[in-house]
Amino acid sequence: MSKILIVAEHDKGIVKKVSLSAVAFARQWAAKTGMSYDIAVLGQNVGPVAAALTAYGAGAIHVADHADLAHPLAPTWAKVLADLALDIGADVVVAAATTLGKDILPRVAVRLEAGMASDVIGIVQTKEGLGLRRPMWAGNLVGDVIITTDTKVLTVRAAAFDAAEATGGNSPIKAFAAQPDAAKSRTRFVSFDGVQSTRPDLAEAAVIVAGGRGLKDKFNAVTEPLADVLGAAIGASRAAVDDGFAPNDYQIGQTGKVVAPQLYFAIAISGAVQHLAGMKNSKVIVAINKNGDEPIFKVADYGLVADAFSAVPELTQKLKALRG
């Protein structure tokens, strides 16, 4: 029977929620095609990650545990994933559209002579067969595409697929004898400078407080107290990142993260198309901006024309008081 292979992303031994969105995609694709799905876990000492994935209905969890896979470097990871896909006879390889998925999956596609679709947001029946829906032109258009090769590779946008729930069961864990060929990769990991945060991940947060260039060097002073009260993640426009007020990991938009929380605060953000591309599917959008003509108000459910430096602290205080 044909199979889907899902690439699980993990951090410090914990499966990332975005990968459960890839599982959700796989379940939908499987329901339409009669395929089954397996999960691949690559890395070093990833036993706990594999164990955490056994309750999601996968046919098997394939573990490629190897010192040369400790960092997700594209040539080595792509080789092992493609080898595994061939070994188990996978027809579809899918990962979340994170920077890891975007970096590595195209190389897997070449190795499998497969076509690849990026950032998939849905499955559609087209006049030429089962297709994939994906945003193009910063989401101003959506394209229904078909991959014409037998093997298909894709990344899915986590915001478009609710993370799969565990369904019980006990998928077998199988060791895969990985041959990363690190010497041939001519790639060396040097360092990683991670953003330290105790807040929820942007991709997983129910509430996001996003700030723009208008907050200047008060970016943290304005966004953090509100995020604390709401248990929210903090995001930023590109301009706020470019100007050095927020780290790159915060950027939301066409070239940053794509999010769809329950509640999104756009504070001192003008609402350029590239920013909207990353947040316009949020359930409720609140815009706080001193200029009432900005395009952000065209997508906001609730708009407040006000100076953020006074309105946001007031909002923070009043919400805090309400919560006691």
Place this chain on the structure above:
Amino acid sequence: MKILVSAKRVSDPNARLQVAKDGKWIEGDVEYVMNYFCENAIECALQIAESQDGVETVAVGIGDEDTARFIRQGALARGIDRGIYVAAEESEIDSDLIARIYEGVVHRERPDIVLIGKQAVDGDSNQVGQLLAEYLGWPQATFASKVELQGDEAIVTREVDGGLEVIAVSLPCVITADLRLNEPRYASLAGIMKAKKKPLEELEIDDLDLDDADPKVKVVALSTPSGRKAGVLVKDVDELIAKLRGEARVV
């Protein structure tokens, strides 16, 4: 050293787009601009060329006829030495075919570094650099926000989820440019004049010895997503809180 850079035109992100009748691409009178990420790639190549002797820079553009104009005005006028234009129907090529066209150009030109914009803001696929690297069997450093050459290695800072990663790749390699890599320069008047005399080679896909020119991914239909409608303006913070608690029930 030789550096190949990408020079792709894209429709202006703020343009009103009209879907072509066959539903496969856009049509009509749209303004085009140089893909922003290609501008960063071009700037990076120029900075490398300025920092050491003996660097030749070559811009590659693939697409409709008008692409040649973008190579001249967007790349050669900024200081890239020469251009290669490969004619192709923009609605008929996918990332994979573009990568194979680049591969063909790389076999002719034998560059040490290929610098490509990390994504084109029309198709938004973010694949070509990575596909090309695998076709060539070369290392890649994607989403670059800093590039330093040290001996036969490029030390590249990458913008990834969670922070900044630094990797070292040995040449030859593919690097894809992110927006914070640099501030692209404008073409000077002198540059524009000089560009008129710079060589710009025109090629057909057939000149490149590809196995085939078939895309692996086809757009079957393009459509405009249903828009979000504007909500209401609230007069003050109290009303905002009331709405969020009452109507939206989100706080």
